[in-house]
Amino acid sequence: MNTGNTENTKREAIKQQLEEELQSIHFEGHERVLKMTHPPTFGARLLALWNKEIEIPVKPIGAIGAIILVVSLTLHHPEVKHQPQQNVQQHANRELIEAGGNTYWKDIYEQAVKKHEN
Amino acid sequence: MRIKIKVKHLVSFVLLPASLLILLFNFLPSSKAQMEDSPAIQSNLARTELLQKLESTTGSKRMELIQTNIIDKEHGYNPYRYDVNIGPSMSQWNHDEPSISNLLPEDKIALLEEYILDGPADNKRIFAVKLLAYEYDALGRKDDGDQALITAAKQLNSNSHLAKELALLHAERALNSGDITTAEAILEQATFPSEYQENLDAQKAWLTGRLLFTKGEAQEALTVVTKGLESYKKYWQGVHEQMNQVTSNSEKDTADSDAAGSSSSSAPAIGTSETEMQLEALKSAIQSAVDMGSTSAAVVSGTLTRSNGTPISRAGIFLRAESEVHHSITAAEPYRIVTDDEGRFEFHGVIPGFYQLQLGLSYDQIDGWTWPIQYDDWIEVKPGDTLNKSIVLQPLLELQSPINQETITGQSIDFHWKAVKGAVYYRLSGGVSMVGSSFSSQIRDHITDNQVSIPVDELYYNSGFSYGSGGEGFESIDPLSFLVFMNPEARFSWNIEAFDADGRLITRSNGYRLNEDTVGSLPFFYLKARELTAADHLLLDKKPDQALEMYQQNIADDPQDAHALHMLVKLMLAKSSITKDDSLEDQAIPPLQKLIQLHPYSNYAFTLTQYYFDHADWKSYNEFHSRYNELNQIELNSYVRSINAVALMHQGKLKEAREQFAIALEHDNSHRFIGSYLAAELYAGESLSSVMTLAERYPEHSFGLNGYRWPQMIKQLIAERTKQPNNFDQELKEKLGWYMNDQTDVLEQWIKGAKSSALETFMQAVQKVS
Numbered sequence: 001m002n003t004g005n006t007e008n009t010k011r012e013a014i015k016q017q018l019e020e021e022l023q024s025i026h027f028e029g030h031e032r033v034l035k036m037t038h039p040p041t042f043g044a045r046l047l048a049l050w051n052k053e054i055e056i057p058v059k060p061i062g063a064i065g066a067i068i069l070v071v072s073l074t075l076h077h078p079e080v081k082h083q084p085q086q087n088v089q090q091h092a093n094r095e096l097i098e099a100g101g102n103t104y105w106k107d108i109y110e111q112a113v114k115k116h117e118n
Numbered sequence: 119m120r121i122k123i124k125v126k127h128l129v130s131f132v133l134l135p136a137s138l139l140i141l142l143f144n145f146l147p148s149s150k151a152q153m154e155d156s157p158a159i160q161s162n163l164a165r166t167e168l169l170q171k172l173e174s175t176t177g178s179k180r181m182e183l184i185q186t187n188i189i190d191k192e193h194g195y196n197p198y199r200y201d202v203n204i205g206p207s208m209s210q211w212n213h214d215e216p217s218i219s220n221l222l223p224e225d226k227i228a229l230l231e232e233y234i235l236d237g238p239a240d241n242k243r244i245f246a247v248k249l250l251a252y253e254y255d256a257l258g259r260k261d262d263g264d265q266a267l268i269t270a271a272k273q274l275n276s277n278s279h280l281a282k283e284l285a286l287l288h289a290e291r292a293l294n295s296g297d298i299t300t301a302e303a304i305l306e307q308a309t310f311p312s313e314y315q316e317n318l319d320a321q322k323a324w325l326t327g328r329l330l331f332t333k334g335e336a337q338e339a340l341t342v343v344t345k346g347l348e349s350y351k352k353y354w355q356g357v358h359e360q361m362n363q364v365t366s367n368s369e370k371d372t373a374d375s376d377a378a379g380s381s382s383s384s385a386p387a388i389g390t391s392e393t394e395m396q397l398e399a400l401k402s403a404i405q406s407a408v409d410m411g412s413t414s415a416a417v418v419s420g421t422l423t424r425s426n427g428t429p430i431s432r433a434g435i436f437l438r439a440e441s442e443v444h445h446s447i448t449a450a451e452p453y454r455i456v457t458d459d460e461g462r463f464e465f466h467g468v469i470p471g472f473y474q475l476q477l478g479l480s481y482d483q484i485d486g487w488t489w490p491i492q493y494d495d496w497i498e499v500k501p502g503d504t505l506n507k508s509i510v511l512q513p514l515l516e517l518q519s520p521i522n523q524e525t526i527t528g529q530s531i532d533f534h535w536k537a538v539k540g541a542v543y544y545r546l547s548g549g550v551s552m553v554g555s556s557f558s559s560q561i562r563d564h565i566t567d568n569q570v571s572i573p574v575d576e577l578y579y580n581s582g583f584s585y586g587s588g589g590e591g592f593e594s595i596d597p598l599s600f601l602v603f604m605n606p607e608a609r610f611s612w613n614i615e616a617f618d619a620d621g622r623l624i625t626r627s628n629g630y631r632l633n634e635d636t637v638g639s640l641p642f643f644y645l646k647a648r649e650l651t652a653a654d655h656l657l658l659d660k661k662p663d664q665a666l667e668m669y670q671q672n673i674a675d676d677p678q679d680a681h682a683l684h685m686l687v688k689l690m691l692a693k694s695s696i697t698k699d700d701s702l703e704d705q706a707i708p709p710l711q712k713l714i715q716l717h718p719y720s721n722y723a724f725t726l727t728q729y730y731f732d733h734a735d736w737k738s739y740n741e742f743h744s745r746y747n748e749l750n751q752i753e754l755n756s757y758v759r760s761i762n763a764v765a766l767m768h769q770g771k772l773k774e775a776r777e778q779f780a781i782a783l784e785h786d787n788s789h790r791f792i793g794s795y796l797a798a799e800l801y802a803g804e805s806l807s808s809v810m811t812l813a814e815r816y817p818e819h820s821f822g823l824n825g826y827r828w829p830q831m832i833k834q835l836i837a838e839r840t841k842q843p844n845n846f847d848q849e850l851k852e853k854l855g856w857y858m859n860d861q862t863d864v865l866e867q868w869i870k871g872a873k874s875s876a877l878e879t880f881m882q883a884v885q886k887v888s
Contacts, residue, residue, distance in 0.1 A: 101611060105633075
């Protein structure tokens with residue numbers, strides 16, 4: 001019986017010693033090992049990206065946005081507003097004239113004459 | 119500052135809306151701009167819009183929509199109305215507003231088919247049927263057009279005037295396509311309700327007349343038409359009288375009782391309705407054919423294409439009789455047709471006579487193209503003929519220099535233009551082209567190259583003495599037409615016509631130039647090679663009398679002042695013709711003779727020959743005629759040659775006169791001097807029957823006169839001669855002698871005193887030839 005007790009005591013001592021010695025060592029490779037043993041699916045990666053939180057600097061992005069807005073407004077807005085009206089009007093009020101024996105639409109004729117005015 | 123944000127929120131709340139906005143701004147506006155640029159897409163849009171609108175409506179609303187967008191859109195309810203009408207002697211455009219919806223023919227057909235079944239049974243329905251038939255004809259589906267008429271008629275009470283009108287329309291279409299049996303069957307059955315009976319009766323008489331003529335029963339046709347015309351006229355005269363009575367009565371009432379609101383409807387003017395014009399025209403056509411013994415109808419067909427072979431479809435072709443060409447196209451033309459996909463047209467049942475073709479085109483069809491037809495191009499339709507008259511449009515000729523309002527200061531102008539394939543010679547014309555005033559005349563003819571250098575002196579002095587005026591009296595003359603190229607302030611225009619070896623027009627520079635591509639170079643230039651004189655300024659200030667005096671003063675100061683001499687002669691001749699003061703013309707002759715020494719130009723010589731011709735001064739006439747020949751350099755034109763033939767005839771040089779007449783008449787399509795030629799031939803001893811051949815070969819085409827006038831007169835002479843041949847021959851010789859020997863007074867006296875006879879009619883006509 002005594003022998004058994006002694007062995008137990010010995011084992012505990014070793015364990016204690018081991019624990020004491022390993023106290024300063026931590027295993028931190030769980031994730032890496034998991035990634036290696038169970039690689040994540042594409043969907044999961046996408047989901048991760050989707051849910052990723054990012055930081056955006058306000059000033060440069062705001063400036064670029066403002067520039068795009070202004071440029072697109074100035075380039076396109078006037079066209080949308082005026083051109084259709086002009087065209088419709090031109091068509092309805094068109095007048096034919098005779099000059100130098102030719103028959104012209106008055107607007108086209110006046111444009112051509114203006115182009116070659118002395 | 120930084121914002122923390124999850125990617126998913128960034129995408130769904132920022133990037134996605136932003137890109138949508140960018141799409142909206144960039145893509146949509148650009149496609150819209152494209153639509154505005156291209157009229158085709160624009161009208162397509164309008165078409166889609168209208169079709170969608172129609173889709174969403176039903177019942178009477180839908181019919182109303184069809185009516186306002188298709189039926190009422192056709193101008194004057196006439197499907198045969200086109201943007202532009204072009205004929206040998208005219209070109210005119212209609213001031214209609216352009217149609218914006220631009221439905222395709224298929225759309226129109228489907229909608230009109232629907233309308234003639236479900237639309238209201240009124241006049242609009244008749245018009246819808248006409249329009250539908252027109253659309254089918256344009257697609258070459260004539261039978262479907264006829265079927266539409268039958269379908270529409272079935273929808274109506276068979277005794278209503280609308281149903282009757284449709285029946286007559288059907289008969290007309292059958293006649294037009296040469297289907298006599300159908301036309302006859304319909305006309306035989308046609309009896310009319312009392313409502314609108316007169317109009318329907320008149321229509322029936324018109325159709326029956328045409329039918330009978332086509333069947334070869336010319337005399338019967340004439341009777342039917344004459345009767346129809348008489349009763350139609352009588353009816354309207356009655357209505358007119360009744361209305362006059364009512365109007366005068368109501369005027370009396372109004373005056374008596376001072377009651378307001380009386381009806382002020384005035385009676386329709388007599389002699390203006392299209393039905394009556396139709397009957398009158400048909401009557402004169404049949405009458406003339408009967409007189410000439412031409413009693414069988416003809417067929418005239420052809421195609422309308424461009425010079426590159428492309429057929430022109432959906433164009434109007436009008437075959438118009440000699441008596442009708444001088445008024446504009448009406449809604450009641452007997453021979454009109456719309457070309458099919460291959461540009462084909464075919465007229466049946468054409469009454470023999472003289473005709474001209476006229477076209478109805480859209481702006482797009484004529485833009486940049488011309489129909490090279492000339493004033494005196496006539497088609498003689500002979501009995502039983504099957505004529506093929508194809509029409510080919512040619513691209514407009516392009517001018518190269520001087521163009522685009524350039525200023526010329528040198529002593530000559532170099533005119534250049536693009537050469538035309540097959541052209542043997544060109545004709546250059548030009549004149550003043552100011553806003554609201556233009557004046558043009560021929561500058562040079564028979565130019566064999568596609569360029570010519572014209573000295574400014576020729577432009578100044580060889581422009582002839584014709585002028586323009588804006589009213590009555592000497593003060594109303596247009597100063598620009600007097601100074602023409604001598605005015606450094608005026609803008610000038612020029613144009614070219616190209617001719618082939620036979621003298622037929624190939625193409626011209628003038629025409630419809632309606633878009634940026636076809637406008638081409640502007641045919642305008644300025645000529646600043648001289649300065650205006652004080653007298654010129656007076657003339658431009660519309661003080662012609664003061665200007666005339668100052669020109670005289672200029673000549674007194676310097677007898678060699680050619681400009682003053684030219685202006686003086688031109689003003690005096692104009693004043694003489696306006697005030698009918700012949701002494702002014704006499705006074706203009708010495709300065710004119712001085713001018714021709716300073717500037718020997720053919721126009722001066724021609725004016726002098728005319729003066730001496732009118733005064734029967736044959737010695738001077740001959741002198742200036744040979745001078746003209748010398749200066750003119752090119753072959754005499756047929757007018758000058760004819761005048762010379764008359765002059766030779768009056769000088770007793772009968773043989774030479776006959777030779778000259780023969781050449782002149784061969785080249786002049788109007789044959790205006792045929793009467794003098796016939797007189798010369800008869801006087802030389804030719805028989806009436808041989809003269810008849812000449813009269814038939816050279817039909818005279820003058821405003822308001824029948825091309826068969828001379829043959830008919832000769833026919834009458836032949837008939838008159840049979841009674842007393844010897845007497846007749848003697849008398850004919852005597853009267854012709856008076857004419858030949860310038861015994862105008864004796865001849866006129868005899869004409870006045872003589873009782874009416876074929877000889878008297880003939881001599882009167884001969885005397886009027888000029």
